[in-house]
Amino acid sequence: MRVLVIEDETQLAAQVAERLQSEGYVVDLANDGRTGLHLAQDYPIDLAIVDLGLPELSGLELIRRLRADGSRLPVLVLTARHQWQDRVEGLEAGADDYLTKPFRMEELLARMNALLRRAAGFAHPxxxxxxxxxxxxxxxxxxxxxxxxxxxxxxxxxxxxxxxxxxxxxxxxxxxxxxxxxxxxxxxxxxxxxxxxxxxxxxxxxxxxxxxxxxxxxxxxxxxxxxxx
Amino acid sequence: MNPSLIRRLLLVSSLVLAGFLGATGLALDQAFRNSLDASRTQRMEALLYTLLAAASLEEEGLVVEPPLADARFRTLESGLYARILDDAGRAVWRSQSLMGQAWSGTGTLPPGEQRWAEGQAAGEAVLVLSYGLEWEDPAVGAGRFTVELAEALSLRQAELQAYRQGLWGWLLGAAAALLLAQVMIQRWGLAPLRRVAGELDAIRRGKRQSLDENYPRELLPLTQSLNRLLKAERERGTRYRQALADLAHSLKTPLAVLRSRVESDPDTPAPAEVIEQIERMDSSLQYHLGRASRAGRAGLGESSPAAPVITRLQRAIPMPADRDVRIDVHCQPEARFPGPEADLMELLGNLLDNAAKWAASRIRLTVDQHQGRQLTLVVEDDGPGIPDTLRAQVLERGIRGDQSRPGQGLGLAVVRDLVNDYEGDLTISQSPLGGASLRVRLPLRPGVLAAT
CATH class of the missing domain: 1.10.10.10 (Winged helix-like DNA-binding domain superfamily/Winged helix DNA-binding domain)
Structure with missing residues (x-):
């Protein structure tokens, strides 16, 4: 399974990538929205983890463009914005799940797992x-x-x-x-x-x-x- | 509190007015008295000469032949008296007005001398003009005489009294008219200040952004400064919220790094207290920053329809993975929330999220608006409910009803704060569904909630 992590905090991105790799995922990293969108559109990605506050192109805009393109790539938003309005807007833009920082790595893995399963049409783990x-x-x-x-x-x-x-x-x-x-x-x-x-x-x-x-x-x-x- | 401007101006102007009018009155009084005295002197001297002109030397002395010039000499106790004394001080002639009346003399005078003195004649106080003379008549002889003319002081007093009454009456009337005019001028002149106060109040209630540009020249420095201040304040508010959002972001990411660092190493599990401290930092951050950013938006004029917000929010509520939970919504279509959408989302999001954690299979959300006066939001679930003993605690920040369930315990504290911001109330009770029922009531207009 190939996961794209779009996160401008390089340290956090590296940690997430390290953990995902140790779980057997193939990880692509992007530090800004534009690169992230490009990777998501042109590479065989199974799931994207997107921060909302990204340079170049905001996470919300990235998700909107991806959906406007017809992409059904599962997208998990990982953000510091914890207000319900941000959450609603994130999901309305087309995100499939929303997780706020700081998060538990296990929680992230569980949510990713669930998203991948749902995308494949399975309801049960x-x-x-x-x-x-x-x-x-x-x-x-x-x-x-x-x-x-x-x-x-x-x-x-x-x-x-x-x-x-x-x-x-x-x-x-x-x-x-x-x-x-x-x-x-x-x-x-x-x-x-x-x-x-x-x-x-x-x-x-x-x-x-x-x-x-x-x-x-x-x-x-x-x-x-x-x-x- | 300081006395009002109008009262202040009125106090000072009435003091000034009293001083000014008082001095004017005294000066006029004095002048009138002087002119009364002067005219009396002239009059009495003239009368004296008129008497002398009618006088002739007879056997018994100097006498004045009637008819006398002034009718008052002939009228008893008229207040005008005259007599002539010979050298020995014996009255040789008395005016008819003095008939039978006593006049304590003031004594004779040598010829050519004149004297003014106050005395007593016919039972009243008088001013006496005495004049000493030597009269020669080749037919009769010569003799020294003193002519005395007296006028009652009460005459002058009465005249003065009448004048004073008129004078002070007019002055008081003028003072009252001036004060009234003063009050009206001040009310009219200070009207722009009252307008400023009204507009400031409208700004406070969020009905307008700045003061009108159209003010009298003298007030423009004030209103323009206030407008600049308001603008700066708005900008500061925006910057403040931006800074808070940045702060939240810049603190939460390192926390996330820290957390994933301590959790990612399976060989050396992090001490529970490290995780706990990270969680505490996170919830403090979330709570305080959320609260601070909310305090920035307090417009009372704004309101948002509830139904669309609920529809949007419903899809964003995370549902438990291990059971199916359904949310039934009963929302009056016309119900409006007295604030921005974001606050309603925060309020309902936290209530529904909390309910979703506890519900076994059902959540019911009821939104009612009572006669446009208050909005009631009730969130019920069929979970275990909240025991009476825990109800107060549940609303406290960071205290969870049951530590074993997920959630940071912040949600209901945020709800409580929001409800306070909107001057509403929050009550917890038992729902007919079996679980907890959380009811929020918010006044739609400033004022108190209806009794429960």
Whole structure:
């Protein structure tokens, strides 16, 4: 999952980025509104964290422009403005959630999680696709009720796929959303991870939860049972 | 309090007027008395000569032949008397007006001498003119005589009395007219000052921004200075709120940094008291800065319709993630809040947010406007309610009804402050829904709320 943090306080931005990275997110940083808007429009971002008091372009204006463009990118406002009017205006501009500073990092993570889930159409923090369940709070996958031990990267691959039920996800898309630097992106590595993931989730090969669609990429098998909601 | 300007001016001008008119009256009185005395002297001398002109020397002495020039000599006790004394002081002739009356003499005079003296004749005080002379008549002989002429003092007194009455009457009338004119002139002249006071009051109530430019020249320095002061004050207010917002922002970000720093290291968990202190700093900041920025906007004229604000606000209330809570709104469409939208949002936002934390499944918001006099906002929930013992405490800043629920405990304190700012009241009771019922009443016009 790739998160854009638009925050002009570099120290706070760095701390948020550090924490998000340690949680397995890929983080892009922007210090002003204009850069932030540009990144949000042109990069494969899954969620944006936006401060309201930004130089160049205010956070509210940034969100309005993004929405005017037709973007449905989940946006979480992170601001020092605690008045209800600011909150109402922020949400009316098109933000999906509003968190005031100082905030608890856990709260931020929980809200981000919820926003990502909602964007994918899930109402509950445990994503379900047939026998496959992913607890986004505990970062734990399970198959038919049995926990499956996954590495952080394997988890992220599965999480990304599960947030896009029924959609084919290309290797390029996966690398873009899961790798911070272009230099590290190697689609062969993705193949290796997907193969390992398949083995862990379905050791005897009966369910085949992750399908390869030639020329399109990977997708959760539609007939897996759950409709994801 | 200082005496009013009008009273002050009136006091001084009446003192001046009294002094001036008093002095004028005294001077006129004095002048009139002098002229009375002078004319009396002349008159008596003339009368004396008239007597002498009619006098002739007879056997018994010098006598005056009737008819006498002035009728008063012939009228008894007329106040004008005359007699002639011979050298021995014996009266040789008396005017008829002195008939049978006593006249204590003032004594004879040598020839050619004249004397003015006060005495007593016919039972009243008189002014006596005596004149000594030597009369020769070749037919009869010669003798020394003293002619005495007396006029009652009461005559002059009566004249003076009449004059004085007229004089002081007119002077008092003039004083009263002048004072009345003075009062009217002052009222008219000070009218611009009353206008300034009226306009200042309108400014205080937020009905206008500055004083009229159209004032008398003498007041312009005052009104222009006041306008500059008001403008500076407005700008200062704006700067102040801006500075507060900047301060809040510049303090909250470091707090956020601090907090995420102490929380982000899972190996060395931060002491609970550090987190607690950060939270305290945050809530103090939020509370005091919010309060200070609110104090800046106190326009009484402004009002906002409640229904649209509620519609907008409803979507912004964070709902608990673990249960479904519904907000039912019953709002009179014409209900208006007596202040800016931001304050209504702050008020209802905090009330609904608080209710959302406690409600099991339902929140009811009722907005009523009673005869355009007061606005009632009631927020009820079906949560556990607030025990009687906690109700007073719940409204205190930073004290939470139950520490285990999220929230900084500020919300209701902010509500309480806002309600105070609007001179309303806030009551907590038990709702028919089962939980707490928080009722806010706000007067729509300055004045007291209706009795509960």
């Amino acid at each position: 445990v994503l379900i696709a047939g026998p496959l369940a992913l607890d986004t709070r505990a970062k734990q996958a399970s198959m038919e009720g049995q926990p499956v031990a996954l590495t952080a990267f394997e988890y992220r691959v599965l999480e990304y796929l599960m947030h896009r039920p029924g959609q084919a996800v290309s290797k390029t898309e996966l690398t873009e959303h899961l790798y911070p630097d272009e230099a590290d992106r190697d689609s062969n590595v993705i193949e290796v991870f997907v193969r390992r993931l398949r083995q862990k989730l379905d050791p005897d090969g009966t369910l085949q939860p992750i399908q390869t669609q030639r020329g399109l990429g990977y997708a959760l098998r539609p007939g897996l049972g759950g409709d994801g909601r």
